[in-house]
Amino acid sequence: xxxxxxxxxxxxxxxxxxxxxxxxxxxxxxxxxxxxxxxxxxxxxxxxxxxxxxxxxxxxxxxxxxxxxxxxxxxxxxxxxxxxxxxxxxxxxxxxxxxxxxxxxxxxxxxxxxxxxxxxxxxxxxxxxxxxxxxxxxxxxxxxxxxxxxxxxxxxxxxxxxxxxxxxxxxxxxxxxxxxxxxxxxxxxxxxxxxxxxxxxxx
Numbered sequence: 744x745x746x747x748x749x750x751x752x753x754x755x756x757x758x759x760x761x762x763x764x765x766x767x768x769x770x771x772x773x774x775x776x777x778x779x780x781x782x783x784x785x786x787x788x789x790x791x792x793x794x795x796x797x798x799x800x801x802x803x804x805x806x807x808x809x810x811x812x813x814x815x816x817x818x819x820x821x822x823x824x825x826x827x828x829x830x831x832x833x834x835x836x837x838x839x840x841x842x843x844x845x846x847x848x849x850x851x852x853x854x855x856x857x858x859x860x861x862x863x864x865x866x867x868x869x870x871x872x873x874x875x876x877x878x879x880x881x882x883x884x885x886x887x888x889x890x891x892x893x894x895x896x897x898x899x900x901x902x903x904x905x906x907x908x909x910x911x912x913x914x915x916x917x918x919x920x921x922x923x924x925x926x927x928x929x930x931x932x933x934x935x936x937x938x939x940x941x942x943x944x945x946x
Contacts, residue, residue, distance in 0.1 A: 746911060746946035748939065749897060750930075751805060751920040752781030758930035759791065763799050765939035770795070771825065771918070773805045775813055780928030781920065785816040792820045803847065811841065818842045825849060825871065836866040847897065851875040855887050861896070871918055874900035882906070888913045904938045908945045915946060 750762040751771030762770055773781040774788050783791070792802050801822040806813070808828030824838065825847040835846050848867035850860045853875050861870060872893060874881040883900030894914050902910050903922030910917055923938055925931040 745915065746942045747916045748942060749803065749916075749918040750923060750935065751803075751899075751918055752779075752924075752928065753930065754781060754783055754787075754791070754928065755930075756791065757932060758935070759795070761930070761932045761935045763795075765936055766943075767800055767939070769801045769803050769823070769918075771803045771805050771920070772821075774817065775809070776805070776807050785813055788817055789820045814838065814842050814844070818844060823847050823868070827873075832864050832866050835864060839866065845869075847871050849873050849899075852883070852887060852900075855890075858887065858891050861891075861893075869897060871897040871899055873918075883910075885909060885913065904934070904941050907938065907941055911942070911945050917942070 748767045749769030749771055750767045752773055753759050753762060753770055759770060772783055772788050773779045774783055775785055776782050788804060795802060802820065803823040803825050804817050804821045805825045805827065808830060823845045827849040830848065835848060838844065839846060845868040847869045848864045849871045851874065852858060852872050864870060874883050881901055883898065896914060897916045897918045898910055898914050899918035902917055902919045919938065923930055923934045
């Protein structure tokens with residue numbers, strides 16, 4: 744089994760280069776969400792993704808209830824939109840038809856009952872299971888997944904070098920952000936390298 748890693752919350756060239764060089768397949772950029780220390784403006788996102796080679800990694804804009812104007816600004820700079828708001832399956836289809844972009848829909852999981860949402864987003868190209876505390880390093884409760892097959896979905900929520908071996912038992916698709924930082928919003932290049940090495944040990 745090979746692992747698919749998405750490194751999220753990227754904001755600068757050094758971190759982007761490290762993510763690519765050490766094998767991340769998805770590069771995530773939190774856009775237009777001022778509450779986040781990882782936030783970049785739509786125009787900054789366009790700037791920092793401008794010269795990235797298309798064939799190495801997918802570029803993902805992480806958004807909360809984006810309007811069409813925001814999507815139109817960034818549509819040529821990314822491959823995926825990752826939606827963390829109250830977007831319905833109908834809205835996902837609307838976005839895909841208007842902008843021809845792939846969609847990852849994030850689902851907030853607090854209890855086992857929340858896993859039923861997986862069947863609600865048939866128009867999404869992929870799903871990401873996360874904790875309700877978006878970007879606050881809350882560890883995902885892996886016990887909730889014991890009776891659910893999530894092998895085809897992304898898993899996020901407090902994943903780091905210390906728990907990646909456990910997380911990868913449920914799915915080979917992992918999303919990591921704060922676990923690779925020296926402080927909120929600042930990626931640590933050494934942590935990126937060591938994390939990716941640890942992933943290869945278990946994948």
